[in-house]
Amino acid sequence: MDNQNLKIFGKIIAFLRKNRGWSQEDLASRANLHRTYIGSIERGEQNISLKNIIRLTEAFDISLADLFSYWDYI
Template sequence: MDDGNTIRQRFGSRVKDARKAKRLSQEGFADLCGLDRTYVGGVERGERNISLENIQKIADALGLPIAELFRFPDAE
């Protein structure tokens, strides 16, 4: 599968979709994660090579297991 999207872009899109499903603003979500809003924006756009620690913070804030953030619809 090579649709031109990087793993960072697919992960970021998954985070953004999950955040929106929880009806959270980017700023409110960043606060829940304990991360800066601009950092979260960069993650959602696929611009950040995110650390495992921050992936855990994001998953916790969304109430999801980490594995769920790596379930990409186009890969199934």
């Protein structure tokens, strides 16, 4: 992913997290990831692996297709 795509992906993750009323710590705990890693994803600084994308979709209880369906709206 290029930097712009990383930033869009991060905005999607932040949107979904905030929409649920979760802190970065809440999401990190649910996805079994570190809070600072969540922050770097949301800022578009992290080229996240598919394994960790799946962890996030499981934490949000959504499919990969649902996650990427937000792409055009962010």
